[in-house]
Amino acid sequence: MVLIWLLLWLMAVAVLYGWRKREEARQRRRWLDRMHGARNGTFGLGLSLLVADGVDEERLVRLLGVEYDHLEVVAVVDGGCEALLIERLMARYHLIQVNWHPSEEFAVRGVRGLYRSRKRRFRRLVVLDCRAEQPAARLDAAADVASYDYLMPLVGGREPLKGAVERLVTELALRPLDSVDQICLLPTFTTLVWRRTALVRVGGFSCRPLSVVAAPHRILLWESPLSRGGRRKVRMRWSVVGAVAVLLVARSLQVGQWYPLVVGLATLGWLALVWLRLRQLDGELQPL
Amino acid sequence: MNEWCFWGYMMLLAGSGVWLTVNLVAGWMQQRRRPRQQLLLQRSAGELVQGLLEESPRPLSVEHTVHAQQLLAELVASVHASLYGCAPAPLTRKLEQRGVDRWLVWQVKRSRGLKRAWALKLWGDLPPMPRVEPACEEWLLDPSPEVRLSALLVRLSAYPQDALRLVASCDKPMTLCEVSEVLHLLRRRLLPIAYQPLLESRNRNLQRLGLLIVHEFSIEEADEGLLRLIASTEDAELSLAALYTLCALHRPLRGKAIRQCIERLTAAERGVLMRHMAREGYAPAQVKRLWSERQRVRYEALVETYKTTLVWS
Numbered sequence: 203m204v205l206i207w208l209l210l211w212l213m214a215v216a217v218l219y220g221w222r223k224r225e226e227a228r229q230r231r232r233w234l235d236r237m238h239g240a241r242n243g244t245f246g247l248g249l250s251l252l253v254a255d256g257v258d259e260e261r262l263v264r265l266l267g268v269e270y271d272h273l274e275v276v277a278v279v280d281g282g283c284e285a286l287l288i289e290r291l292m293a294r295y296h297l298i299q300v301n302w303h304p305s306e307e308f309a310v311r312g313v314r315g316l317y318r319s320r321k322r323r324f325r326r327l328v329v330l331d332c333r334a335e336q337p338a339a340r341l342d343a344a345a346d347v348a349s350y351d352y353l354m355p356l357v358g359g360r361e362p363l364k365g366a367v368e369r370l371v372t373e374l375a376l377r378p379l380d381s382v383d384q385i386c387l388l389p390t391f392t393t394l395v396w397r398r399t400a401l402v403r404v405g406g407f408s409c410r411p412l413s414v415v416a417a418p419h420r421i422l423l424w425e426s427p428l429s430r431g432g433r434r435k436v437r438m439r440w441s442v443v444g445a446v447a448v449l450l451v452a453r454s455l456q457v458g459q460w461y462p463l464v465v466g467l468a469t470l471g472w473l474a475l476v477w478l479r480l481r482q483l484d485g486e487l488q489p490l
Numbered sequence: 491m492n493e494w495c496f497w498g499y500m501m502l503l504a505g506s507g508v509w510l511t512v513n514l515v516a517g518w519m520q521q522r523r524r525p526r527q528q529l530l531l532q533r534s535a536g537e538l539v540q541g542l543l544e545e546s547p548r549p550l551s552v553e554h555t556v557h558a559q560q561l562l563a564e565l566v567a568s569v570h571a572s573l574y575g576c577a578p579a580p581l582t583r584k585l586e587q588r589g590v591d592r593w594l595v596w597q598v599k600r601s602r603g604l605k606r607a608w609a610l611k612l613w614g615d616l617p618p619m620p621r622v623e624p625a626c627e628e629w630l631l632d633p634s635p636e637v638r639l640s641a642l643l644v645r646l647s648a649y650p651q652d653a654l655r656l657v658a659s660c661d662k663p664m665t666l667c668e669v670s671e672v673l674h675l676l677r678r679r680l681l682p683i684a685y686q687p688l689l690e691s692r693n694r695n696l697q698r699l700g701l702l703i704v705h706e707f708s709i710e711e712a713d714e715g716l717l718r719l720i721a722s723t724e725d726a727e728l729s730l731a732a733l734y735t736l737c738a739l740h741r742p743l744r745g746k747a748i749r750q751c752i753e754r755l756t757a758a759e760r761g762v763l764m765r766h767m768a769r770e771g772y773a774p775a776q777v778k779r780l781w782s783e784r785q786r787v788r789y790e791a792l793v794e795t796y797k798t799t800l801v802w803s
Contacts, residue, residue, distance in 0.1 A: 210499055214503065221510075225513075229604035232604075232608050233608045233611060236615065238674040239671060244706055245667070245670060246738070301798070302795060306788075349765065375665060399758040469503065475507055476510060
């Protein structure tokens with residue numbers, strides 16, 4: 203019984219802590235949105251968006267529409283299956299095919315061609331024709347040709363939300379230069395942004411590190427700057443909640459005690475409130 | 491024991507549940523009001539600018555809505571950021587008429603942490619309001635670094651002539667974000683920004699500000715000052731920042747100072763610099779003296795990835 207109470211208390215405290223952190227992240231977002239450095243392009247910190255899958259023209263239009271100056275989009279396309287897409291992109295963005303040389307930093311195979319946009323035109327787009335099947339290998343190939351020091355992998359159709367790139371760059375600029383190797387999202391520790399030298403040190407995206415960067419060189423965020431992409435929204439399974447409530451009532455009637463029923467129903471109701479508030483906070487973030 | 495745990499747990503759920511419900515309801519009401527407020531802000535921006543051009547103040551649509559003071563402050567801050575060389579007096583009068591200055595001070599005093607930082611930042615973005623004294627001493631010593639930065643910007647906004655003195659008196663090295671906010675403020679106030687005294691100063695923060703000014707305005711004549719900083723061995727980070735600034739200006743990279751600075755870098759830092767130079771368009775012949783043989787081959791391969799090979803048939 204003591205163990206059950208301990209678990210309930212721990213659960214409640216953990217959920218409350220997560221919620222408070224999320225509210226703080228919202229306040230921080232409002233404060234970061236008032237900073238001018240990223241909008242004026244004063245920082246000079248470059249960010250490369252690595253698009254390993256789901257490349258299509260509409261998505262590239264949205265990504266290239268981000269107004270931050272020092273931004274680049276590196277899109278990996280398999281020319282064997284999508285040769286027409288590469289042709290359309292070349293025509294639309296006046297890409298030229300340039301020479302590709304593998305660097306010693308990442309293990310990259312299967313590259314057929316590299317295309318860059320020209321200077322004084324759409325300089326910010328790079329298209330890599332690569333045959334790799336694994337998303338991590340495609341990301342490595344994209345990282346190999348990226349020009350900037352900070353890399354943001356976008357997989358599963360995810361895209362940065364409106365203003366997210368500017369906020370991320372401001373977070374980097376708020377720390378001493380070159381002191382940040384990684385930006386992670388809590389509580390899952392998903393890496394959002396890698397510094398190139400740190401990524402080379404851990405062996406690239408194929409290495410799949412959990413959190414190999416030391417804490418002082420890491421920024422932890424509680425609010426995701428990315429859209430959900432192709433993932434389904436997490437829905438509250440009201441049928442499951444109802445079933446659990448019915449079970450609690452039945453159990454209470456069986457044992458003749460009202461404690462479990464009251465505790466169970468109160469906990470479910472409280473969790474539903476937390477979920478609704480978190481969903482409301484997510485609703486404030488706009489897609490590109 | 492069971493009863494204590496039960497009642498304690500229920501109190502926790504009840505208290506936090508009330509708090510959650512209040513936040514939920516406030517959030518829901520805000521969500522309902524937002525589309526109308528956006529519309530009013532757009533309309534009011536036009537009305538405000540029209541009033542400034544005609545030099546006759548007119549009532550704004552946003553003044554008759556919920557949270558009017560906050561919306562008016564945000565509107566004036568965004569319009570003020572877009573105006574150059576315009577006297578701020580009409581905007582200040584508008585803010586004082588609606589009591590926005592007093593509202594802001596009350597917001598700063600009653601809030602904590604990031605809410606206070608946001609309110610201070612908004613204050614710093616507004617034109618000077620003489621009715622309220624930016625008594626920032628306690629906020630400059632706040633434990634939150636965001637509040638300290640925002641309070642510094644309020645102080646600089648109120649007394650821009652003291653900007654350089656305040657920057658020099660900061661005991662810790664300022665970050666890129668902090669220096670760029672100071673630069674933004676200096677540009678807004680149209681103060682003459684002389685880069686030479688800043689680069690020659692012994693103060694690191696002033697030197698950082700000088701570098702940012704040179705970079706921002708692409709001042710090609712700043713070669714000498716930059717080379718002096720590159721040659722200095724006191725602050726390796728500052729020397730490297732000066733080298734990057736020189737690259738950003740596409741100036742020739744010649745001289746012993748630059749070679750020695752590159753020799754002091756680690757292999758990873760040299761790789762980053764190489765990539766930066768290739769991106770800025772330095773040909774291999776221009777920088778061959780800076781690299782060893784192996785590094786030269788690597789640099790040529792990097793530059794090749796920006797070029798296409800022409801095949802003549």
